[in-house]
Structures are given as structure tokens and as C-alpha cells.
Amino acid sequence: MTEPLPVRRTQTFQRDLQTLVPKKSRDNLLLDLKSISKDDLRRYYNLKSPKLRHFRSYHKWNLRILFVYCFQCFHQFNKPITCIGCDEDDLERLVLISIDHRSNAYRDNRTEFTLWEE
């Protein structure tokens, strides 16, 4: 299937978009995300570990966008099934979860004692 999948954004994703992505780059990013088809999904790897394996990772520039394919959300981490966004009869959509800067977190510096830094 080459048709782009419908996309939903969580509030977390929306907040991240406003705070982490420069205004002039947002449309570009959203355009890319809106063009992902079901065939494209296999290019985006799942994270590892039991806690995170349902999320897929999409990289653009220095950003990591986590998303789930609605089918995964409905059947995997959403037990008991209560997600209003997932229609059991229509699970062909992407759910954009969050955005982070990749590897901007850890600084190998004695004066900065945090593993993350914005």
C-alpha cells in the first residue's frame, strides 16, 4: 500500500513540536510524516526492551520522532482496550507520540551532572 496513512498527534507530540522544532521547519517535518505509507513502515525500526518495543523511531535532522502504528497501539500497550483514538474497525493510522533531540542529552563534563540537558 503506497497511500499515506492517516495521522494523529498526541498532545505530547504537539507540545514537543512547538518547543523543540523551529517554526520554519515544522511544516517540512509534518509533510514527511503525513506521507508515510504502510509500505514505508518496515523502514522504521521498533525500539527494544519490553517497555519500549511497541514504538517505532523516525529520524529527521537531529530529531527522533516516536510513533506507533495504530494496530500496535490497539493490540499491544493499550490493554485493557480503552483507546478512544483507535477504532477497532479502522486501525490503519499512525499515532505520533513524541519528539526528542537525539544525543543532545549526555555531556561528558564534570560540571554538568545531568544525563540530559535541553
Place this chain on the structure above:
Amino acid sequence: MARRVHYEDLIIDLYLFNRLDTGGGRKKVAKLLFILEEDLYHQKVVGPHYIMKRYPEGPYDKRVETNLENLTKNGYLKHTNRYYQNSVTSKFIKEIDELFQENSIIFTQLDKIIDDFGDESGDKIADFIYSMPQIGMKRKSFFDYNEFEAIIDPREIYNPKFSFFLDDAWYDTIEILLNPKMLSKLQNAIKDCQVGNFTLL
């Protein structure tokens, strides 16, 4: 491209502490990591990325201390007079068990070292290292290296037989798991999914 972080070193540090019942100070930890790097060097295997130099108190890399402080600051270790594991340490280790299976050559070796030296003090482990007639890249005793000369530098292992190196999927996973802010944000985002807090694109 963002700078790549050696999360492999943090994983090894946390694995070590998860096994050390009595905890350890930076001296003991550095000595244990040195013995690991020494053993792996001879097998042409890259594990931790610490560049162990000759310091007055034995082989050491200052990044050992930085990593321990950062892990403590972020709640993955606790510190009183020395560093100890806590419940977050063990949860993290359990979460990435699959990674240890994939890199068992490193962690099996570390297990042996912990079994042999885990109950010893940092001073005793240092004495053991000093007693070895040949160590490091130049195969000479500790005291034959110049002060602050590199004894082991994993970057000098060319064409390694094996290297503990996180692929993209593991790298992203570890980056999130070791960042309490990111993890908490993800959990909130899952709640968004469960209650349908969506916007259509």
C-alpha cells in the same frame, strides 16, 4: 549528525553495580573495568571505551568518575561513602536483558571478574594489577609505564573480533531508558493514547 554517546560504558557500569552487593568507590570500579579491558584486549574485543592511563593510584580514566556521578544524579545509582545499586538499577538491567544475551562475550567476562574480585577492596585489586608482570598494550608492568601514559586504549584495537556497539534501535532505546524526563514524557503520551487526546494532522 548528533554526537554519539558511549552509552555502552554506562550500561557496563550499571551491570557491574547490579552485581556488586557491597557497592564500590571510583577506585574499585576503575580497577575492575581495567581488568575487563585488559582481558578483552587480548581477545581483540572492544567492551568499555575507557582509556586507562597510569595514575598514582593505579589505572584510571576520569570519565569513570563522571559517569558514576551522572548516573547517581539521575537516580540510577545511590551514593553515600561509595556507590551502590538501587531499585532503579535493577529495573534497568532487567529491562535490557536481551542486550546482555546479544553481547554475552562481554558480560560473561565481567561476571567472572566480579566473581573473582567483587568482594575485594580497591586497594587489593590495585595490588593485584601491580603484581602482574605484563599488562596493557606494551606488555610491561604497571610501574614501567610513564605517569599518565595510556596502558589500555580500546581505540587501538584494530579489526576487533567483536565490539560492544549499540545499533540504532538499541541506541535510541537506551537513550530513552537512561533519561527519566524522556521516559516520563513517553508514559504521559501513552496516557494520551488511552484517553484519546489526539489531534488530527
